[in-house]
Amino acid sequence: MSVLVYVEQADGKFKKSGFEAVSYAKAIADGQGTHLTAISIGNVGENELKELGKYGASKVLNVSSDQLKNFVNQAYASVIVEAAAKENADIVVLSNSFSGKGLAPRVAVKLKAGLVDGAVELPQTADGKFTVKKNAFSGKAFAVTELTSANKVIALNPNAFGTKESSVDAAIENFTPEVKSTDLAAIVKEIVRATDKISLPDAELVVSAGRGLKGPENWGMIEELANLLGAATACSKPVSDAGWRPHSEHVGQTGIAISPNLYIAIGISGAIQHLAGVSSSKVIVVINKDPEAPFFKVADYGIVGDAFEVVPKLIEALKAHKG
Amino acid sequence: MKILVCISNVPDTTTKITFTNDNTQFNTSGVQFIVNPYDEIALSRAIELCEGGKGTVTVINVGDSSTDPTIRKALAIGADDAVRINALPRDAYFTAYQIAEYAKTGDFNMILCGRESIDYNGAQVAAMVGEFLDIPSISIIKKLDYDGTTATLEREIEGGKEVVSVTGKFIASCAEGVAEPRIPNMRGIMSARTKSLQVVEAVEIAEVAKVVKFETPAPRGAVKQVPAEEAAKLIDLLHTEAKVI
Numbered sequence: 001m002s003v004l005v006y007v008e009q010a011d012g013k014f015k016k017s018g019f020e021a022v023s024y025a026k027a028i029a030d031g032q033g034t035h036l037t038a039i040s041i042g043n044v045g046e047n048e049l050k051e052l053g054k055y056g057a058s059k060v061l062n063v064s065s066d067q068l069k070n071f072v073n074q075a076y077a078s079v080i081v082e083a084a085a086k087e088n089a090d091i092v093v094l095s096n097s098f099s100g101k102g103l104a105p106r107v108a109v110k111l112k113a114g115l116v117d118g119a120v121e122l123p124q125t126a127d128g129k130f131t132v133k134k135n136a137f138s139g140k141a142f143a144v145t146e147l148t149s150a151n152k153v154i155a156l157n158p159n160a161f162g163t164k165e166s167s168v169d170a171a172i173e174n175f176t177p178e179v180k181s182t183d184l185a186a187i188v189k190e191i192v193r194a195t196d197k198i199s200l201p202d203a204e205l206v207v208s209a210g211r212g213l214k215g216p217e218n219w220g221m222i223e224e225l226a227n228l229l230g231a232a233t234a235c236s237k238p239v240s241d242a243g244w245r246p247h248s249e250h251v252g253q254t255g256i257a258i259s260p261n262l263y264i265a266i267g268i269s270g271a272i273q274h275l276a277g278v279s280s281s282k283v284i285v286v287i288n289k290d291p292e293a294p295f296f297k298v299a300d301y302g303i304v305g306d307a308f309e310v311v312p313k314l315i316e317a318l319k320a321h322k323g
Numbered sequence: 324m325k326i327l328v329c330i331s332n333v334p335d336t337t338t339k340i341t342f343t344n345d346n347t348q349f350n351t352s353g354v355q356f357i358v359n360p361y362d363e364i365a366l367s368r369a370i371e372l373c374e375g376g377k378g379t380v381t382v383i384n385v386g387d388s389s390t391d392p393t394i395r396k397a398l399a400i401g402a403d404d405a406v407r408i409n410a411l412p413r414d415a416y417f418t419a420y421q422i423a424e425y426a427k428t429g430d431f432n433m434i435l436c437g438r439e440s441i442d443y444n445g446a447q448v449a450a451m452v453g454e455f456l457d458i459p460s461i462s463i464i465k466k467l468d469y470d471g472t473t474a475t476l477e478r479e480i481e482g483g484k485e486v487v488s489v490t491g492k493f494i495a496s497c498a499e500g501v502a503e504p505r506i507p508n509m510r511g512i513m514s515a516r517t518k519s520l521q522v523v524e525a526v527e528i529a530e531v532a533k534v535v536k537f538e539t540p541a542p543r544g545a546v547k548q549v550p551a552e553e554a555a556k557l558i559d560l561l562h563t564e565a566k567v568i
Binding site: 098115134182185254 | 337565
């Protein structure tokens with residue numbers, strides 16, 4: 001018995017959410033009295049692989065092949081399951097990222113395992129049951145899910161656990177599993193990644209704006225505020241529907257659900273569908289000129305005022321704060 | 324061309340979520356059920372691809388007879404026929420298995436569904452069906468083109484997008500951007516009544532997961548108001564009190 005964690009990488013670097021998954025998996029392994037193996041797929045250098053030890057992986061399986069350079073969920077799932085068999089792992093942990101969502105269910109079916117996707121806490125193992133809490137009803141509730149199968153797969157929500165260092169010296173082992181050609185039927189043609197922007201789903205800080213901004217030409221100050229904070233930008237549904245901002249920025253029930261440490265909502269009234277996507281943010285700031293805006297009811301901090309007056313003041317204050 | 328679209332019966336997005344039976348069951352009393360909004364996007368794209376006699380769209384739902392109105396709504400939007408697997412969708416693994424078993428009986432070129440259901444927020448079914456059928460699955464797509472043999476899909480990734488091409492059968496889960504959701508018109512609603520809705524019994528499979536309890540989030544404390552003219556104070560509060568910047 002052991003725990004296996006799959007760590008996502010992009011361009012040879014692990015993601016923060018990957019280190020978070022390792023920290024989480026280490027805590028599970030400790031709870032189970034076993035060790036943690038991490039698996040990395042794609043071309044990652046030795047120094048970067050060693051980093052996984054810092055978060056508790058005592059062994060790292062390094063799958064480095066040109067065939068597997070790009071993420072193809074079908075092939076990656078086969079590799080992870082082979083690694084789980086080799087390591088005698090009965091618990092597999094992944095990140096609940098865009099790629100993780102395509103990967104974890106395939107791993108679960110191969111292992112005949114129950115899957116919790118979007119876990120927000122460590123598993124509880126009282127009275128012989130293995131239960132994990134996850135988000136449900138778009139953030140309006142949590143579902144405590146029992147995994148009744150022998151093998152278990154858990155996909156951790158970004159920012160739910162944080163990174164925790166436990167400085168283990170990771171032993172790196174090259175792993176060269178067989179890959180069936182049918183597992184590579186989906187061909188990655190192109191990857192377009194805006195490198196200068198912070199990715200919204202795993203951002204720690206998010207600045208979001210709505211119809212109160214009056215038009216796309218007014219987003220300059222939102223972007224400036226986000227840049228100063230090191231935050232990602234987001235928007236409400238009416239804004240992406242109107243084409244003021246891309247769909248990928250739409251947070252809410254039919255957009256993406258996020259759980260950053262700080263969510264600043266500017267000129268968004270707080271419709272129930274919008275709140276569903278952001279209510280698990282740790283701290284919520286609402287800036288709206290309507291004191292009756294429903295968003296204030298779920299906010300931690302509020303400013304009743306015109307965005308066009310308040311936001312420049314925040315930008316000034318941040319510049320002063322940064323010195 | 325034949326397309327299978329998986330639809331889920333979910334509470335309307337404005338529903339106030341409460342639970343009964345010692346927080347073990349979702350309280351459906353007074354709740355309006357709808358076609359899962361993401362599944363509607365998948366269905367709309369399937370209809371677009373099949374328009375003009377290019378193919379047929381079958382919708383599939385796993386549920387008891389209470390989901391029939393939702394299935395009829397999908398038929399009214401424009402699906403050609405429907406199948407209901409007669410069982411409660413107890414978890415994604417079970418649901419995906421039923422869909423995969425049914426899909427084996429028809430020669431579908433592609434299977435589409437929504438990126439996730441808005442009730443349990445599972446995004447599991449598409450990739451599980453793909454694995455059960457041993458075909459490619461592409462999760463969370465924003466665009467889908469199909470030339471009759473090869474599909475070109477745009478998949479969402481953190482901070483960007485990825486273009487994927489698949490030849491042969493596949494399943495994809497759709498997000499915003501794939502199509503504008505269609506609204507049923509009067510003719511659609513009338514014709515939906517007479518379209519075929521086949522009921523198929525479920526295939527048993529061992530249970531792997533179950534929800535044991537629901538919890539509601541702890542209410543937040545009262546909002547701390549900062550006067551607009553002292554907006555700068557907010558930055559201090561976020562730094563020293565909330566400690567998030």
